[in-house]
Every structure is written in C-alpha cells, then in structure tokens.
Amino acid sequence: MDSLDDVDLRLLALLQQDASRTNQDLAAAAHVSPATCLRRVKRLVDEGFIERRVALLSPDRLGGSLTAVVEVTLDRQGAEHLQAFQQRAVADDGVQQCYRVSAGPDFVLIVVVRDMAAYHALVERLFTQDANVRNVKSFFAVERAKFSTAISF
Known part of the structure; x- marks a missing residue:
C-alpha cells in the first residue's frame, strides 16, 4: 500500500461502489482530471490492485439460490x-x-x-x-x- 496515495485510494473506493462509471464521472467524483483518472486506473490495473471488474447479479431476480x-x-x-x-x-x-x-x-x-x-x-x-x-x-x-x-x- 506504500505506493498508493489519497487519489488512488479515492479511485479504488469509488470503483468498489460502482465500476461501471464512465471515466468522466469517475474523475469528477475523485476530483481529478479525466486524463489523470484514466492513467491512475490503468496503473492500478497493471500493478494488480484491481484484479477484475465484474457485474454482481441478484440471485432473487434470477430465480433464487x-x-x-x-x-x-x-x-x-x-x-x-x-x-x-x-x-x-x-x-x-x-x-x-x-x-x-x-x-x-x-x-x-x-x-x-x-x-x-x-x-x-x-x-x-x-x-x-x-x-x-x-x-x-x-x-x-x-x-x-x-x-x-x-x-x-
């Protein structure tokens, strides 16, 4: 975690809430420029902090489980x-x-x-x-x- 700063932590928190945000929306929510946001998220993926982005499904809507x-x-x-x-x-x-x-x-x-x-x-x-x-x-x-x-x- 030493290589993560406050911007990285904000981006990770926001992506955990909703990874489907556009880069523009994510940048605005993190209070950074879109270019900075795109570069930071790419680095977080490349360095393995973000393993993957998935959709969480509702078992109830799919007939239960x-x-x-x-x-x-x-x-x-x-x-x-x-x-x-x-x-x-x-x-x-x-x-x-x-x-x-x-x-x-x-x-x-x-x-x-x-x-x-x-x-x-x-x-x-x-x-x-x-x-x-x-x-x-x-x-x-x-x-x-x-x-x-x-x-x-």
Whole structure:
C-alpha cells in the first residue's frame, strides 16, 4: 500500500461502489482530471490492485439460490492432498469461494447453487467421490443480512 496515495485510494473506493462509471464521472467524483483518472486506473490495473471488474447479479431476480458455508476436513493433509482437493473445488462452478484455513477444518467453501438438488450433485462430485474427504459440515443461509465485495483500507 506504500505506493498508493489519497487519489488512488479515492479511485479504488469509488470503483468498489460502482465500476461501471464512465471515466468522466469517475474523475469528477475523485476530483481529478479525466486524463489523470484514466492513467491512475490503468496503473492500478497493471500493478494488480484491481484484479477484475465484474457485474454482481441478484440471485432473487434470477430465480433464487441456495447458499451454504461448508467446512471440509480431509483424512490426509499432505501438501499434494490439500492441493488436489483445492484444485477440484476451485474448478467447480458451484463453489464461489474457497479458503484453506487453520485451525479446525482444512477448507471453508462458500457454495451457491440453484437449489437442494444442485447442492446434492455438488456433494456427490466434490465430497462423496473423494475418498480423502473425512468430514463435511454444511451451514445453509436462511437470510442474507449483508453481502459486500468491498475491501476497506
């Protein structure tokens, strides 16, 4: 963060709120010229501060979804076993987020699927067919009180 100044931080905060702003609108909101804004945002992308720009979809408008927080404990925790499970989890479309954690389970997954049938299919793909998965504990969301992708700095 040493290479970020107040203008960079303002731009990052504004882009986290709405990345679809035009360069003109973003520059005005950040109180910089459009040329400065364009140059700064390009540098933030080039240096990896901005990984990507995406659209956040509304699960309710798309017919709903089932969200689960899933703890996964493996039987064998050697580096190759952890890596093998992680690669499979990351490749699955139903896994929205994958974290290797300590202490406790080996992984925590955030799973978002259409319904319980889709969740059962994911369970079969990722957990049941993997002889190295020792324990799975799933917590199903009944209400989404907060959802944010913003990083505070």
